[in-house]
Amino acid sequence: MKLDPKNLPLEYSTETNKLNILGFWIFLSAEIMLFATLFTTYFVYVDRGVGSGPAGAEIFELPPVLIETFLLLTSSFTIGLAVHAMRINRVKAMIWFMVVTLLLGAGFLSVEVYEFIHYYHIGATLQTSGFTAALLTTLGTHGAHVTMGLFWGIMIIIQILRDGLNARTANKSFIFSLYWHFLDVMWIFIFSFIYLKGMM
Amino acid sequence: MDFSDRFSIPPHDDPMLYASIVAIVLTSIAIVVGVTYFKKWGYLWNNWLTTVDHKRIGIMYIISALLMLFRGGADAVMMRLQTAVPDNTFLDAQHYNEVFTTHGVVMIFFMAMAFIIGMMNFVVPLQIGARDVAFPRLNALSFWLYFTGAMLLNLSFVVGGSPDAGWTNYYPMAGPEFSQHVGVNYYNWALQISGIGTLMTGINFIATIIKMRAPGMKLMKMPIFIWAALITNLMIVLAFPVLTIALLMGTLDRQFLTNFFTTSDGGMDMMWANLFWVWGHPEVYILIIPAFGIYSTIIAAFSERNLYGYTSMVASILAISALSFLVWVHHFFTMGQGALTNSIFSITTMLIAVPTGIKIFNWLLTMWKGKIRFATPMLYSIAFIPLFTIGGSTGVMLGMASADYQYHNTLFLVAHFHNVIIPGVVFAMIAGLIFYWPKMFGFMLNERIGKWAFWNITIGFCLAFFPMYFTGLNGQARRMYTYSEATGFSTLSMISFIGTLLLAVGFVFLVYNIFYSYRHAPRNIGGDPWNARTLEWATHSPVPEYNFAISPTVHSEEAFWDYKENDYELFKGKVEDIHMPNNSGWSIIFAGFFFAFGFFFIFHVWVGVIIAFLGIIGCLIYRSFEKDDGHHIHKEEIEATEKELGGAK
Amino acid sequence: MKELFPLKQVNGYIFSLLLTVIALSVYFFDMSLAMGLTILVVTAFIQAGVQLVVFMHAGESEDRAGIYIHTIFGVVVAILTILGSLLAMIWGYMY
Numbered sequence: 017m018k019l020d021p022k023n024l025p026l027e028y029s030t031e032t033n034k035l036n037i038l039g040f041w042i043f044l045s046a047e048i049m050l051f052a053t054l055f056t057t058y059f060v061y062v063d064r065g066v067g068s069g070p071a072g073a074e075i076f077e078l079p080p081v082l083i084e085t086f087l088l089l090t091s092s093f094t095i096g097l098a099v100h101a102m103r104i105n106r107v108k109a110m111i112w113f114m115v116v117t118l119l120l121g122a123g124f125l126s127v128e129v130y131e132f133i134h135y136y137h138i139g140a141t142l143q144t145s146g147f148t149a150a151l152l153t154t155l156g157t158h159g160a161h162v163t164m165g166l167f168w169g170i171m172i173i174i175q176i177l178r179d180g181l182n183a184r185t186a187n188k189s190f191i192f193s194l195y196w197h198f199l200d201v202m203w204i205f206i207f208s209f210i211y212l213k214g215m216m
Numbered sequence: 217m218d219f220s221d222r223f224s225i226p227p228h229d230d231p232m233l234y235a236s237i238v239a240i241v242l243t244s245i246a247i248v249v250g251v252t253y254f255k256k257w258g259y260l261w262n263n264w265l266t267t268v269d270h271k272r273i274g275i276m277y278i279i280s281a282l283l284m285l286f287r288g289g290a291d292a293v294m295m296r297l298q299t300a301v302p303d304n305t306f307l308d309a310q311h312y313n314e315v316f317t318t319h320g321v322v323m324i325f326f327m328a329m330a331f332i333i334g335m336m337n338f339v340v341p342l343q344i345g346a347r348d349v350a351f352p353r354l355n356a357l358s359f360w361l362y363f364t365g366a367m368l369l370n371l372s373f374v375v376g377g378s379p380d381a382g383w384t385n386y387y388p389m390a391g392p393e394f395s396q397h398v399g400v401n402y403y404n405w406a407l408q409i410s411g412i413g414t415l416m417t418g419i420n421f422i423a424t425i426i427k428m429r430a431p432g433m434k435l436m437k438m439p440i441f442i443w444a445a446l447i448t449n450l451m452i453v454l455a456f457p458v459l460t461i462a463l464l465m466g467t468l469d470r471q472f473l474t475n476f477f478t479t480s481d482g483g484m485d486m487m488w489a490n491l492f493w494v495w496g497h498p499e500v501y502i503l504i505i506p507a508f509g510i511y512s513t514i515i516a517a518f519s520e521r522n523l524y525g526y527t528s529m530v531a532s533i534l535a536i537s538a539l540s541f542l543v544w545v546h547h548f549f550t551m552g553q554g555a556l557t558n559s560i561f562s563i564t565t566m567l568i569a570v571p572t573g574i575k576i577f578n579w580l581l582t583m584w585k586g587k588i589r590f591a592t593p594m595l596y597s598i599a600f601i602p603l604f605t606i607g608g609s610t611g612v613m614l615g616m617a618s619a620d621y622q623y624h625n626t627l628f629l630v631a632h633f634h635n636v637i638i639p640g641v642v643f644a645m646i647a648g649l650i651f652y653w654p655k656m657f658g659f660m661l662n663e664r665i666g667k668w669a670f671w672n673i674t675i676g677f678c679l680a681f682f683p684m685y686f687t688g689l690n691g692q693a694r695r696m697y698t699y700s701e702a703t704g705f706s707t708l709s710m711i712s713f714i715g716t717l718l719l720a721v722g723f724v725f726l727v728y729n730i731f732y733s734y735r736h737a738p739r740n741i742g743g744d745p746w747n748a749r750t751l752e753w754a755t756h757s758p759v760p761e762y763n764f765a766i767s768p769t770v771h772s773e774e775a776f777w778d779y780k781e782n783d784y785e786l787f788k789g790k791v792e793d794i795h796m797p798n799n800s801g802w803s804i805i806f807a808g809f810f811f812a813f814g815f816f817f818i819f820h821v822w823v824g825v826i827i828a829f830l831g832i833i834g835c836l837i838y839r840s841f842e843k844d845d846g847h848h849i850h851k852e853e854i855e856a857t858e859k860e861l862g863g864a865k
Numbered sequence: 866m867k868e869l870f871p872l873k874q875v876n877g878y879i880f881s882l883l884l885t886v887i888a889l890s891v892y893f894f895d896m897s898l899a900m901g902l903t904i905l906v907v908t909a910f911i912q913a914g915v916q917l918v919v920f921m922h923a924g925e926s927e928d929r930a931g932i933y934i935h936t937i938f939g940v941v942v943a944i945l946t947i948l949g950s951l952l953a954m955i956w957g958y959m960y
């Protein structure tokens with residue numbers, strides 16, 4: 017669906033805003049390559065890099081992964097709703113949706129932390145083997161992105177509360193939503209090709 | 217394991233080391249005292265350190281690149297001096313390792329990359345008729361991160377020891393077991409930090425070129441250098457994240473003892489090589505494509521005709537950029553993988569020569585029908601064509617997987633890549649610098665001294681590198697710090713050393729030329745001293761802060777030429793208020809925290825790492841809350857400036 | 866309340882949950898590696914496409930051509946990097 021050029025939503029309303037959004041899309045393609053490199057490493061190490069450590073099938077557990085997936089998918093949905101609320105100028109609803117998104121993100125992170133502790137206890141640490149290093153670095157990079165997103169989201173909520181919705185804050189919120197959806201997409205690939213394939 | 221158990225500091229004692237420490241300290245003191253004495257801190261801070269102006273950032277990149285060229289050049293002279301005669305003892309093995317490593321790192325990352333990015337910074341907005349890049353503040357940050365990386369790497373020499381595993385940094389050589397001082401930590405962090413800066417440059421320029429072109433400049437009406445810049449930045453954005461991750465893994469291996477690139481517990485040392493070249497091959501094309509763009513611009517300007525085969529030029533840039541992501545395995549044909557893999561990558565490698573060849577023919581045909589003027593920028597461009605063809609041909613030889621078993625890791629390879637990088641990239645940057653010098657500084661460089669420099673550099677290059685093809689074919693391995701008389705390499709090595717000296721003399725002429733011309737060159741040269749063809753020459757010299765008082769309207773890829781020769785109206789409309797970004801010290805402070813972060817991380821000083829990290833976060837939060845809407849330059853002010861510079865444009 | 870939950874997004878959400886369930890079949894049923902991978906590739910890429918178009922509004926602005934070309938080029942290079950590395954580091958030793 018195309019936007020009506022004569023009646024652009026706030027986040028597209030200035031030249032700077034349009035540049036910011038385009039710039040962020042370009043940044044996302046760099047992120048695609050960043051994760052692709054991690055996947056490359058993971059796929060190479062998944063069979064050949066196990067060494068004397070455990071293999072994927074021995075350490076993965078379905079329940080926490082399912083919870084994580086559900087939380088992140090839902091948060092991607094709610095941030096989409098936040099942008100929609102923003103476009104129909106329902107600031108309050110928008111902020112609530114953002115808060116829910118961040119809470120879901122925090123939930124995701126807690127489960128992930130639990131998962132990491134679990135790996136640690138069963139002897140799959142960063143140092144164990146090439147495979148565990150690739151696994152934990154991939155998951156960790158994604159987790160670090162989510163953490164970063166949490167703080168960023170909080171900054172934006174504060175600014176909306178302070179300044180209301182204007183070209184600046186709307187632009188930031190929209191870009192934040194792009195980031196968050198992107199993290200969800202990356203998680204789907206992690207979920208499918210690291211966990212599910214590993215447990216197949 | 218403790219840091220002190222694993223890393224030894226300093227690696228070895230050496231009078232040269234102490235001499236250079238003293239030299240560095242003295243120079244720093246001299247700079248600080250000098251700036252204070254002349255009361256220039258304010259000027260420096262307000263006009264340069266905090267600037268967001270693409271022209272100034274470009275110039276700062278280029279100055280840094282030149283400094284790095286001399287740093288790397290000194291390394292080169294030392295290496296060739298060591299190998300000038302057999303069994304020489306000027307440098308020992310460890311020292312030689314450090315010298316060739318820093319030479320490569322400095323030249324590729326901090327000289328060549330900085331030079332092309334500086335050139336793009338200066339030229340791109342002017343050539344598309346814009347007032348700045350898309351994200352001026354980010355642009356300043358890119359520069360300061362690059363500068364931080366460069367300083368970190370240069371610091372390694374004095375504090376802790378330089379990296380010593382080659383610019384390709386192969387594991388397990390680079391691992392904690394075989395490289396026991398902090399040098400490779402420096403490598404990881406210096407490249408990580410400057411790589412982030414480069415990535416941001418890439419994003420910035422793509423957005424700039426996509427969205428900020430002057431009205432009428434459709435994609436196929438963009439000057440060829442803009443095409444080159446667009447594609448280069450596209451490649452930067454897709455290639456640099458790979459390096460980021462590879463360096464991260466290297467850091468984890470060295471500093472947290474993981475097993476990515478070890479040879480035990482599932483580690484795969486060659487995985488580093490794989491990732492390095494996934495980034496590395498696109499990287500060499502990131503260097504050469506802007507150079508192609510510069511040559512195209514210069515050859516068209518000095519042949520006084522339009523570029524032959526514009527469309528095929530664009531198509532071949534696109535083809536090269538796509539292919540360059542598909543060939544990386546040619547750097548390790550000898551790893552031991554089977555014939556199928558090697559054949560696939562061999563074919564893709566040789567395919568790249570096709571679009572490259574097309575470009576060569578286009579340049580030749582441009583000159584064929586033109587009226588050639590032999591100014592120095594043109595001389596470099598003309599010398600480039602045959603020399604680069606030799607480099608490309610030896611590249612194709614190397615690209616044949618089975619033959620590469622003979623050439624790989626010999627001086628033949630070294631000759632190949634210097635043969636494409638020096639006449640390809642370095643010549644282009646020198647030519648571009650001379651070409652754009654009047655736009656940057658308002659006076660021309662002396663042609664006679666420039667030609668002296670040119671001949672020294674060109675002949676020096678041939679003498680220095682052609683012998684390596686022969687010794688390489690005879691089996692002389694690269695990165696060996698000495699050889700015996702019996703190998704028979706002595707004569708050719710000596711010739712190579714003499715060539716190196718000539719090259720050095722050429723660069724001295726280049727610098728002397730700057731001093732000479734600064735003092736003697738006339739200043740009233742107008743905006744278009746070369747009778748050139750593209751938009752940047754429609755501005756005043758030196759270019760006012762806002763570039764164009766009136767945004768130009770464009771209808772062809774040589775808008776300025778059409779304006780001069782075909783009575784095309786460039787500046788429709790009238791002067792209005794112009795919106796410009798504000799200067800800001802944020803970028804340099806932010807980069808300062810990165811410097812501290814990298815430095816402390818290298819030495820495992822975790823308190824320092826945490827403090828620097830909080831500083832980084834603080835800067836990000838500050839930036840998030842900052843409201844900076846820039847300022848307006850008023851109509852009257854612009855009109856006054858334009859009048860002073862001689863007529864509104 | 867209703868205007869806060871546009872049909873398009875709700876459908877997108879349900880659809881992505883559905884795709885997840887389909888992907889899960891590789892865990893619960895016994896199937897060949899090729900079959901399982903096919904399911905995963907198909908579901909993951911459709912899922913990514915849904916996010917891109919429904920949630921991220923990739924096609925709404927005047928720069929959509931640039932955005933699509935850039936993203937697709939990125940994805941293609943990413944896939945080639947993965948396959949090429951596997952070719953060099955794993956499959957290359959088998960064939």
Ligand code: HEM
Pocket residue numbers: 384500501503504546547548565566568569572607608609610611612613614615616620623624625629632633636637640641
């Ligand atoms: C016709 C085009 C080219 C072909 C077919 C080609 C082919 C090759 C091959 C096969 C190698 C690896 C050889 C070995 O390690 O045994 C190589 C190395 C290299 N090439 Fe090229 N090349 C071409 C153009 C270029 C250009 C334009 C540049 C740079 C601007 C360049 C820079 C390099 C560098 C830096 C290395 C290796 C460095 C190292 O191992 O330290 N090449 N080239």
Ligand SMILES: [Cu+2]
Pocket residue numbers: 496497500543544546547
């Ligand atoms: Cu290559």
